[in-house]
Amino acid sequence: MTDHALCSPVLFAPKIAIIGGGLTGLLTATLLERASNQTGNTPQITIFEKSRSVGRLATRYRSDSETGKNWQWSFGAQFFTAKTADFQQFIAPWLDTGLLQPWCAEVVELTPASNNEQSPNIQSKEQWDAVHARYISKPKMTSWGRELAAALKHTTIVFKTRVAPLAQYLHHQNPQQSQHQIQNQTHNQDSKQTELFDETGASLGWFDWVICTAPNGQAVELMADSGFAQQEKITKPQMQACYTLMLGWDDVQKLPETLKGQLTPQWDVAYLNSTILDRIFIEHQKPAHGELLPSVTIHARNDWSESHVDDDIELVKEQLLQAAKQALNWNEDSAPSQIDCHRWRYAATIVNKDTEELGILIDATKQWIVSGDWCAKGNIESCYRMAQQTVKAIMQTQ
Numbered sequence: 001m002t003d004h005a006l007c008s009p010v011l012f013a014p015k016i017a018i019i020g021g022g023l024t025g026l027l028t029a030t031l032l033e034r035a036s037n038q039t040g041n042t043p044q045i046t047i048f049e050k051s052r053s054v055g056r057l058a059t060r061y062r063s064d065s066e067t068g069k070n071w072q073w074s075f076g077a078q079f080f081t082a083k084t085a086d087f088q089q090f091i092a093p094w095l096d097t098g099l100l101q102p103w104c105a106e107v108v109e110l111t112p113a114s115n116n117e118q119s120p121n122i123q124s125k126e127q128w129d130a131v132h133a134r135y136i137s138k139p140k141m142t143s144w145g146r147e148l149a150a151a152l153k154h155t156t157i158v159f160k161t162r163v164a165p166l167a168q169y170l171h172h173q174n175p176q177q178s179q180h181q182i183q184n185q186t187h188n189q190d191s192k193q194t195e196l197f198d199e200t201g202a203s204l205g206w207f208d209w210v211i212c213t214a215p216n217g218q219a220v221e222l223m224a225d226s227g228f229a230q231q232e233k234i235t236k237p238q239m240q241a242c243y244t245l246m247l248g249w250d251d252v253q254k255l256p257e258t259l260k261g262q263l264t265p266q267w268d269v270a271y272l273n274s275t276i277l278d279r280i281f282i283e284h285q286k287p288a289h290g291e292l293l294p295s296v297t298i299h300a301r302n303d304w305s306e307s308h309v310d311d312d313i314e315l316v317k318e319q320l321l322q323a324a325k326q327a328l329n330w331n332e333d334s335a336p337s338q339i340d341c342h343r344w345r346y347a348a349t350i351v352n353k354d355t356e357e358l359g360i361l362i363d364a365t366k367q368w369i370v371s372g373d374w375c376a377k378g379n380i381e382s383c384y385r386m387a388q389q390t391v392k393a394i395m396q397t398q
């Protein structure tokens with residue numbers, strides 16, 4: 001053994017569980033791995049995700065059996081911003097490879113006609129340009145999440161596994177810890193660990209840190225009665241629902257005039273003056289999406305969605321379709337051939353500009369962190385900032 005080895009601190013490899021494989025979870029794992037490269041304390045990270053994909057970044061596609069071409073809809077987040085220098089630097093490598101693309105969309109304000117005989121009123125609003133760049137990922141909005149997941153070296157992602165509420169099981173000391181483990185841990189911190197379980201009661205293992213990145217409503221359930229030190233703060237931010245309508249046409253020739261791209265002003269994104277609909281996005285006009293069959297995604301307003309969140313989805317679809325028909329003014333010949341609808345129960349955080357941002361919630365004794373986009377402004381950039389805060393909190397204890 002060399003003198004250097006004798007003087008080196010005992011390396012600690014914390015076991016970290018992340019509940020939720022959305023962008024907050026993936027970015028937290030990415031930044032934890034990068035930070036550990038600098039300290040030499042390689043963490044063992046496990047992400048548990050109840051679904052089979054990456055959270056509210058979501059893409060749905062359907063293939064035309066005749067042409068083999070696809071309709072495609074980003075039915076969760078459509079784009080993201082990168083306003084801070086840190087986040088701009090973080091995304092730069094994917095901008096270089098072209099996986100991320102700036103979307104310089106032409107944006108209009110669209111007021112639907114009061115009856116089907118008239119055309120909607122469409123007024124130019126702005127162009128999303130480099131000053132306030134919006135980014136998309138190609139070929140799908142999910143592609144970036146998948147790239148982030150694939151690049152993780154010390155992280156295991158366990159899909160289709162729902163972590164049970166922490167309250168059901170006490171936060172206790174692992175009886176099976178070896179003396180060696182305990183010595184290593186007490187070198188840095190308490191030997192306390194948390195055992196997680198899935199919903200069938202099967203153990204998912206023991207962890208030094210548990211990071212919950214579930215949406216606010218689900219985080220409340222996960223942490224209820226668990227003794228989490230900051231429990232009452234989880235309920236503070238309010239999240240609202242969003243219904244998404246996905247429409248497809250067989251051919252550009254079959255599009256209604258409002259979508260044919262021959263109107264002035266030409267447009268890619270419309271902000272609606274409507275009590276039901278919020279925004280329309282033309283998918284096949286996005287950069288590097290030209291191969292798609294005509295596909296349009298429409299987000300309903302969050303307040304309307306929230307007040308209809310428990311309604312029958314078929315009834316909701318009908319109402320959204322009527323509103324979309326009024327906005328886009330199609331007739332029998334130019335009606336969409338593909339129609340789908342998705343309900344997001346927890347879509348958007350209500351941001352109150354006057355109140356201070358919550359930030360991540362930490363229980364230092366139990367080594368639990370509650371995080372997610374809703375701890376900040378409820379967007380993708382928030383996921384990155386919350387991941388940074390989490391990594392800082394964990395690194396400070398080592």
Ligand SMILES: Cc1cc2nc3c(=O)[nH]c(=O)nc-3n(C[C@H](O)[C@H](O)[C@H](O)COP(=O)(O)OP(=O)(O)OC[C@H]3O[C@@H](n4cnc5c(N)ncnc54)[C@H](O)[C@@H]3O)c2cc1C
Nearest residue numbers: 020022023024050055056076077162163214347373379380
């Ligand atoms: C319709 C819509 C439009 C949007 N538009 C934009 C936009 O234009 N720009 C923008 O920046 N952002 C937008 N957003 C917000 C953006 O999608 C989110 O900020 C971001 O995806 C949140 O990531 P997250 O990881 O915090 O949460 P999520 O993506 O919700 O990930 C949390 C994960 O936790 C999992 N989970 C929950 N409970 C458990 C459990 N018990 N066990 C295991 N796993 C669990 C969930 O399945 C989920 O995958 C939009 C969102 C929606 C829904």
